[in-house]
Amino acid sequence: MLVERLRLRDFRTYAAADVALGRALTVVHGDNGAGKTNLLEALYFGCTGRSCRTSNERDVVRFDAGTTRVEVTTVDAEGDRHELSVGFQPGEAKRMKVDGAPVERLSDSPARPLVSVFLPDRLELVKGPPALRRSHVDQLVAALWPARSATRRAYGQALAQRNALVARVRAGRSSASALDAWDAELARHGIALRDDRARALEAVAEPFAAAARELGLRGEARARHKPRTKAATPDELAAELAERRASDLERGFTQHGPHRDDVALERDGRELRSFGSQGEQRLALLALLLGEREVLAQERGAPPLLLLDDVMSELDAERRERLVARLDDGGQALVTTTDLAHVPHAARAGVVRLAVRDGAVLASAGDDAAQEAA
Structure with a gap:
């Protein structure tokens, strides 16, 4: 699924x-300040229905404007075009449509491209x-195996139900034995969720390490799942929950399970979160996204759209070449x-170049489609 066109109105600094x-x-x-990141964010917003920069989405509406609208035209493998649109007015629910039909989530639509984004602010993912x-x-996990996204939702629902029951037991409105059923339900979904995460990280481990080497991260890079439980089966996890029941009742919530898992990004066995410099953390994050792109291309048949904000400034000339070579894999990147x-080879045929200033696209060049948009 390729993105062919982006149209926006009253988004950040852009009037249109x-x-x-x-x-x-x-x-x-x-x-700096010309509106490059805003354009990238608008593309992400139009493809996913959410911002990649802020949880307060009032910020995406242009100052003195009441609403914003982003439209994205995609083209599928058969050459058919699809229209995604997201309209947003602060204080109201977003209005999302696919080919004119309202949808609750763009993520459920096959007309939406997979999107991966690198922003300097995303270093929080590492640290x-x-x-x-x-x-x-x-x-x-959801991108690799869409049907498995239901496991995370089911686990979240079971966790909420168990926590609510813990609160009722603490208040004397229910018996502690009632937790047995929810321990079993939580454990059933929890083992499946834990295993999905482990499988995804196992798949991305070697591509992540290879990308980290290419980008110049010194030492051996490793992406490792850190599960909270060592249980091999739902019954074993349910037993662990039962052992911790008294503590849960004392504290008022479920303390054990996959909702307490973590992921370690390491260099030579030491977590970059604690022992890496900001430069090393940036390289690790970029390598992780590139590794995931490779795995997704193998699993889904095409790489996701990759959005890279200000990634070249801290790479030397050789590593910029390596990065651009990695992007030449049949997928799209901005x-x-x-x-x-x-940006090496930015002037070559097929590369679209968009010049922006003061929240406006001044010129585009590179292929016929870009010339038409100028």
Whole structure:
């Protein structure tokens, strides 16, 4: 699934924009503050229905505007075009449509491309709390094996029910023995969730290590699942929950299970979260996304759309070449940069170049579609 065109209105600093993307690499260039990252965010917003930069999505609406709208045209493997749209007015639910029909989630639509994004702010994925890494791995599982996304939802529902029952037991409104059934239910989904995460990280481990070597991360890079439980079966996990029941009742919530898992990104056996420099953490994050892109291409038949914000500035010339070579894999990528010379081969045929300034796309070049959008 390729993204052919992006149209937006009143998004961040843009009053309006209409741009065509290249079928391979699109380079967005301009000075700091010109609106490059905003354009990248708008593309992510139009493909997923959410921002990749903020949880307060009021921020995406242009100052003094009441609403924003983003439209994305995609083309599937058969050449058929599809239209995704996201309309948002602060204080109201988003209005998302696929080919004109309302949907609750864009993620459920086959017309939506898979999207992966690198932002400097996403370093929190490496150095932030475990919940961010769990969520990221769960998104990877859903992208690799869409049917398994239901496991995470089922586990979350069982966890909420068990926590609610813990609260009732603490208040004297229910018997502790009633937790047996929810221990079994939580354990059943929990083992499946734990195993899905382990399988996804096992698949990405070698591509991550290879990408890290290419990008210049010194030492041996490793992505490792850190499960909270060592149980091999649902029955064993249910037994662990039963052993911790008194503590759960004392504290008022479920303390044990896959909702406490973590992921370790390591260099030479030491976690980059604690022992890596910011430069090493950036390289590890980029390598992780590249490794996931490779695995997704193998599993799903095509790489996801990769959005890279200001990634070239901290790479030397050799590693910029290696990165661009990795992007030449039949998939789409969008790269932002302050200096077009930082992107190797940006002038070659097939590469679309978008110049932006002050929240406007000034010019585009590279292929016929881009020329039409200029």
